[in-house]
Amino acid sequence: MSKVPHRLYLSEQDLPGQYYNIRADMKTKPAPLIHPGTREPLGEEELAPIFCREVIRQELNNDDPYIDIPEPVQEYYRTFRPSPLCRAYHLERALDTPAKIYYKFEGNNTSGSHKLTSAAAQVYYAKQQGVTELTTETGAGQWGTAVAMSCAYFGLDLTVFMVQGSYDQKPFRKHVMETYGAKVIPSPSAETQIGRKIREEYPDTAGSLGCAISEAVEKSVSGSNCRYVLGSVLNHVLLHQSVIGLEAKKAMERIGEYPDIVIGCAGGGSNLGGLMAPFMQDKLKGLKSPYFIAVEPASCPTLTRGRFLYDFCDTGCVTPLAQMYTLGSHFIPSANHAGGLRFHGMSPVLSRLYADGVLDKAIAVEQTPVFEAAVAFAKAETILPAPESAHAIYAAIEEALKCKESGQAKTILFGLSGTGYFDLNAYAQYSDKTMRDHVPTDEELEASFARIPQ
């Protein structure tokens, strides 16, 4: 019997009672959201038509390191949290590496990913404020499912704009959202002004998160007693997702471990941001020096090839401007099965940390090697990973193989943010070798950069 268990579940009493706000410990704070016209920072009143007030306060709060998790949210968390910290003994054996590989598995809930942790909080805050209806967008479908589940539990109506490509590839995701009572609309749709405009400009588009965000925001602003919820990118989402890292750190402490390397896939940044937050706190305070790696798809290489600028968060240019790494809000990534990573921008928190060099490294990977890593992982560890999460697996394997070469027994922690149960068309394409890799050319990126507002 091994000393460290394969799957370490903390008890319900170990659930964090507070979110950790990494901004409080950052020397250089992420830049505020600004108005695209006035270029002035946006305050609570300007954001109130779009977001719920508590969420806005959290978004703007760069000072308080800890924020209480409301008891009804904790009560909901208890149905799927704490999530397990897993030791990848079987993968280690398959790789014949001296490295110790750990992963924090967030997929054991019906949404299939970490997204439920922020959805629960945001829906609760909406209910508390008396909001009766929410809108949102979804890429791969995990976020939409997470919000649908939370709305079913707390009793709110929901409309989800689902990226057309995912809507077509993943009808099951639509069905599951509908089972939980949500209305699901493929995006770009004819139901919003922005959707109609995007369909005119790009008639063949498979959509993108950027488009879907525009539509969801437009619908929420035009509704009465309706607000919008976002599943990644923004500060308050990373705040909620800090639960992942807090649990991971506590579990590692319990077995006397600390990661040398922390790895996460990065689309909007909430998964990596949440996992790394409390470890990054140690680094910012000079207590420890873990090495952080962000992994993104080569088809949407925001950190590795983007620019650190103020840009819109959406394609329709209805959102505020955020200072972040961006490929330009008009960049529409070519088809890539990791729908949750197909976003042109990156969390301002992660962007700042990357610009400052404390988020050490970003790499971009093509999808065929990512699926190769995913299948090797699935066969050894039993869990079929989400294509998004498989980006982190790829990097973890790469680091473990470096350890094999050097003989170092490093401790690697990566985020297994979700399962791939709804991504089986992509796995089928990998199996029958019809999967294609897509990397934007420099010219394509330059054309997109040119449309970023100066």
Place this chain on the structure above:
Amino acid sequence: MSKVPHRLYLSEQDLPGQYYNIRADMKTKPAPLIHPGTREPLGEEELAPIFCREVIRQELNNDDPYIDIPEPVQEYYRTFRPSPLCRAYHLERALDTPAKIYYKFEGNNTSGSHKLTSAAAQVYYAKQQGVTELTTETGAGQWGTAVAMSCAYFGLDLTVFMVQGSYDQKPFRKHVMETYGAKVIPSPSAETQIGRKIREEYPDTAGSLGCAISEAVEKSVSGSNCRYVLGSVLNHVLLHQSVIGLEAKKAMERIGEYPDIVIGCAGGGSNLGGLMAPFMQDKLKGLKSPYFIAVEPASCPTLTRGRFLYDFCDTGCVTPLAQMYTLGSHFIPSANHAGGLRFHGMSPVLSRLYADGVLDKAIAVEQTPVFEAAVAFAKAETILPAPESAHAIYAAIEEALKCKESGQAKTILFGLSGTGYFDLNAYAQYSDKTMRDHVPTDEELEASFARIPQ
């Protein structure tokens, strides 16, 4: 904070080291498998061309109450076991019942169900014997996925005959089995004599587990160094699944609970048989008197409307005869989404216990109310259940509502044997009200009974 957690995970050290063999404690043993021609009981040598030897020994072993779980099987179990015992606080609140509802959740693995627990053992025994290739059948797809995962882990080849109806409804199940390296063939197929014969007799059939079993057995017997594995019905499968009940009992002991009522869905019987085994042991020994309820679909009412007779386990009549409740091996259930429950027979162990009145009650339920229960459960407890498991939810809710009426705070334990992530076409039909219920007429059943060998 509630005293009993929402999700109770035992530690890895609590994994049972032995399977519990309920037959050792049954006064009347289940009848042996017999040869259809000679009507003589079958011994190890007669069964050896089909099954692995260790599995046959377990199948024939009515005496030893405990059988060691091999260490490599335990090592594999540690990636997904112990599974959680859940307290359904949120469902209890939604029902406003004084009952305490617990469920043992077996769906948190990629196969999506309890099936992986027997698959792991059977594949390991095959490997140990030097077998290099396995065949099996699958209905809903969980069993096939479980065997595919286990074969990927232990390094064996696998061919899966998948019930045509499920193959069409659930392409994702096929993809996931292929991702783990299995070959998947829709059944009835043109690849076996029996498949061709069934296609001739019933050209429009959507297949059934009975047909698929015939095909898998034929292929295994005709292969060299190939054996067949079965996911339910037989004694050794129930033996392996006793892990479910052993974990559930230990977890309940830890919180000072014991079930008044134990509920499981019953298709072939392995899920209910595994869950109830150690509680039934208490009843057989006169220590406790829990009440046991088996729940089956009204479209395939084996216990509630079948006959207790010797019959074939498959449609093609290639298997031995088993004494069990049966609708006749030529009974092909009408379309019902709970593919895992579409089997004409029932575990000889469960059949015996039901005939002897210690398995107290069986009920048959139509699928629309089953999905109604499933959706109510999903909204409260976050987990989207498999249609099979939802039969148990239906009965648990019924019992909890009786408690509400009587004011009794009974302790109910049911088996949540799997998730419904691959059953979303069925959920979509429920949502858009195109779901239909099907109940066989007495005449249909009589015609089927008439073909049972005398």
